Amino acid sequence: MTEPGSLGAEPARRPSDDYTEQLLGRPLELRRRDVSRAAEVSLLSARKFWHALGFPVVDTDDELFTEADQKALTAVAGIVRDGLLDEQTALAMTRAFARSADRLAGWQSQLIAEAVEAHMTAALGDEGEAAEGETRSVPSIETATETAKRLSVLTDRLEPLLVYAWRRHLSATVSRMLADADPESYGMTKMRSVGFADLVNFTALVRRMSERDLARLVSRFEALSADVITAHGGRLIKTVGDEVLFTTMGAAPAAAIALDLVEAMAQDDVLPDVRCGMARGPIISRLGDVFGTTVNRASRLTAVAQAGTVLVDATMARELASLSGFELTGQRRRILRGVGPVTPSLLRRATSPARRSTSPVAAPEVAGSSPSTPWAPWAPQPSRPARSHPDSRTDT
Numbered sequence: 001m002t003e004p005g006s007l008g009a010e011p012a013r014r015p016s017d018d019y020t021e022q023l024l025g026r027p028l029e030l031r032r033r034d035v036s037r038a039a040e041v042s043l044l045s046a047r048k049f050w051h052a053l054g055f056p057v058v059d060t061d062d063e064l065f066t067e068a069d070q071k072a073l074t075a076v077a078g079i080v081r082d083g084l085l086d087e088q089t090a091l092a093m094t095r096a097f098a099r100s101a102d103r104l105a106g107w108q109s110q111l112i113a114e115a116v117e118a119h120m121t122a123a124l125g126d127e128g129e130a131a132e133g134e135t136r137s138v139p140s141i142e143t144a145t146e147t148a149k150r151l152s153v154l155t156d157r158l159e160p161l162l163v164y165a166w167r168r169h170l171s172a173t174v175s176r177m178l179a180d181a182d183p184e185s186y187g188m189t190k191m192r193s194v195g196f197a198d199l200v201n202f203t204a205l206v207r208r209m210s211e212r213d214l215a216r217l218v219s220r221f222e223a224l225s226a227d228v229i230t231a232h233g234g235r236l237i238k239t240v241g242d243e244v245l246f247t248t249m250g251a252a253p254a255a256a257i258a259l260d261l262v263e264a265m266a267q268d269d270v271l272p273d274v275r276c277g278m279a280r281g282p283i284i285s286r287l288g289d290v291f292g293t294t295v296n297r298a299s300r301l302t303a304v305a306q307a308g309t310v311l312v313d314a315t316m317a318r319e320l321a322s323l324s325g326f327e328l329t330g331q332r333r334r335i336l337r338g339v340g341p342v343t344p345s346l347l348r349r350a351t352s353p354a355r356r357s358t359s360p361v362a363a364p365e366v367a368g369s370s371p372s373t374p375w376a377p378w379a380p381q382p383s384r385p386a387r388s389h390p391d392s393r394t395d396t
Helices: 017-024 032-039 043-052 067-081 087-124 127-133 141-180 202-208 211-231 251-267 293-304 314-321
Strands: 191-199 235-240 243-248 274-282 284-286 289-291 310-312 326-330 334-336 340-342 345-349
Touching: 017 141, 032 043, 032 067, 043 067, 043 087, 067 087, 087 141, 087 211, 191 202, 191 251, 191 293, 202 211, 211 235, 211 243, 211 251, 235 289, 243 251, 251 274, 251 310, 251 314, 251 345, 274 293, 274 314, 293 310, 293 334, 293 340, 310 314, 314 326, 314 345
Parallel strands: 274 310
Antiparallel strands: 191 243, 191 274, 235 243, 284 289, 310 345, 326 345, 334 340
16 A cells, blocks of 8 residues: 555645536537637637636646537537628627626525535634634635535536526517617617715724625625615616626716615614715716716715715706605715716605705705605615615616
8 A cells, every 4th residue: 555645645636626527417428629720710719718718728638528518619600600700809708707606606605615615613612713714814614615515516507597687687688689779769879877985984894804804895885785776676787896887877876876875874782984976967888887077976975975965966956846756955066086967866765745946956846746755774664675666767
């Protein structure tokens, strides 16, 4: 029997090797030449595809690929051959899949790892060890191994959900594109209400909290924000740590989202207050993100808003002034960096249905319209999700 560490000993098997084939769903039995030959493409084209997926170029002839790799490459090559997409667009589409899948895989793996570690900590029942576990930013080998086991079991069940969600979001995106393309309905430009919600004093929290507690706080903020935004038919564009960016087609649902976010965070025992800034106008949509002066104006208004308040630009204020249920108070003129002079209005929920806007841009009220009530899923007495404004368009 060969002793460990001797020259004749077999190389130690990495823990990841035990789960690679389970997660891929196929055995690693193909070389790179096998894959490119079966897909009827050159090694150079196969390398471009593999690189677009976000993986390093493979220069060995080891058996590192599966039948699924071959089918994927064949599918992309077929799209190009049939003239549905040119090679550059097909590779860009592949990169889009790869970036989204990479973030999704990391997000879901972390969620499972946190659940596993919480279960292990509770099972130990040792307060000293539990306190130490709270400060860990990297999972233990036990947590990582158990996470790999659970994901290998869940993969086949989660895969149909991924395809379903992609098709649903693709349908919603195409619907928005068709609506924006109708000049009789929405004009010649893509008009949106853009909002930012920013956690107040987040920098101070970063210094006081452990990495794990901070991660949980951010996760809680993202989940609560997503629930409120989608409940009103808004679209969550992105989250960046302590800030979320959302859009809606109409002004009323954006106002309802901002007010509900402020109230939901105020009622939460863990999260700090938020401040919101909103603007309405044309935007540029590119690769799932939004750009333009309207977005910049909303961002700058957020930066000057006080904790627990919502500031809106003049265009947004004019549209909201014609609706009952909202109270607008004109603020002093400001010079916003990179934007220029802006006269914002402070948005509040009206104390009574008959309460009119106190902003100079106030207009006659529309009978029967009112913003929705706040929705706070983590409040002591959670209520049903609030409905968006009856006069609003759903950004789906």
